Amino acid sequence: MTDAGTADRSGRPIRVGLDVGGTKIDAVAVDAAGEIIGRLRRPTGWGDDAVVESIVTAVATLADETGLTVSRTGSVGIGIPGLVDAEAGRVDHAVNLGVESLDLADRAERALGVPFRVENDVKAAALGAAALSGVSGSMAYLNLGTGVAAGIVIDGRIWRGARGTAGEVGHLSVDPNGRLCGCGQRGCIETFCGGGALAKAWGRPGALPIRDIFDAADAGDPLALALRDDLHHGAAAAVRVLVLSADVETVIIGEA
Numbered sequence: 001m002t003d004a005g006t007a008d009r010s011g012r013p014i015r016v017g018l019d020v021g022g023t024k025i026d027a028v029a030v031d032a033a034g035e036i037i038g039r040l041r042r043p044t045g046w047g048d049d050a051v052v053e054s055i056v057t058a059v060a061t062l063a064d065e066t067g068l069t070v071s072r073t074g075s076v077g078i079g080i081p082g083l084v085d086a087e088a089g090r091v092d093h094a095v096n097l098g099v100e101s102l103d104l105a106d107r108a109e110r111a112l113g114v115p116f117r118v119e120n121d122v123k124a125a126a127l128g129a130a131a132l133s134g135v136s137g138s139m140a141y142l143n144l145g146t147g148v149a150a151g152i153v154i155d156g157r158i159w160r161g162a163r164g165t166a167g168e169v170g171h172l173s174v175d176p177n178g179r180l181c182g183c184g185q186r187g188c189i190e191t192f193c194g195g196g197a198l199a200k201a202w203g204r205p206g207a208l209p210i211r212d213i214f215d216a217a218d219a220g221d222p223l224a225l226a227l228r229d230d231l232h233h234g235a236a237a238a239v240r241v242l243v244l245s246a247d248v249e250t251v252i253i254g255e256a
């Protein structure tokens with residue numbers, strides 16, 4: 001793979017970023033000054049071939065729509081769920097994408113002739129949060145999405161730990177009598193403040209269950225009040241774990 005900086009110096013000014021989720025890909029193109037010059041959203045394919053194809057199509061379409069050729073793209077950065085080997089550009093166990101093991105960077109590079117970098121979505125969001133917030137030194141980005149995980153950034157670089165699991169706080173149990181988690185344990189942090197677990201516990205239809213829970217809590221609904229308390233309890237537990245174990249200076253909470 002080519003380093004993004006090297007690619008920039010070779011005279012290809014455009015950089016593309018992709019957020020690959022379980023249902024959709026959000027793609028954005030920025031120019032050399034960091035200004036957004038195009039964006040699009042497309043559905044994500046299911047399985048190795050379809051995931052690669054939907055990523056390649058997203059980059060090619062974005063290039064078309066912004067009036068640029070793919071050859072002017074210096075690099076493409078992908079944030080994707082799953083266990084990511086950023087050095088190799090490989091994704092493993094991306095369950096929501098139907099991907100078991102995929103050499104994503106190699107295959108996308110072969111298709112488009114553009115260097116690709118691949119990173120776990122929460123770790124990519126952590127790097128983005130660190131850059132946008134201007135936090136130097138140490139920080140953690142706690143992601144309250146369908147699942148719960150954090151990325152730890154030290155001096156502008158992701159701290160992965162020995163096996164890439166640093167910051168995976170979602171499956172730390174904080175209540176042995178709590179709700180059953182998908183991982184088999186009870187009372188994981190994720191069962192308190194993960195969007196998936198809260199939506200399941202809420203059990204009522206709606207496109208935005210967390211917003212529904214907050215609205216219903218404001219109106220005094222007892223279940224919603226309890227779940228809102230759970231969310232606060234879980235998020236606080238996650239922040240406590242991050243501060244006590246990694247002693248980061250700052251924790252930023254977001255939803256990527």
Ligand SMILES: [Zn+2]
Nearest residue numbers: 171181183188
């Ligand atoms: Zn769990």
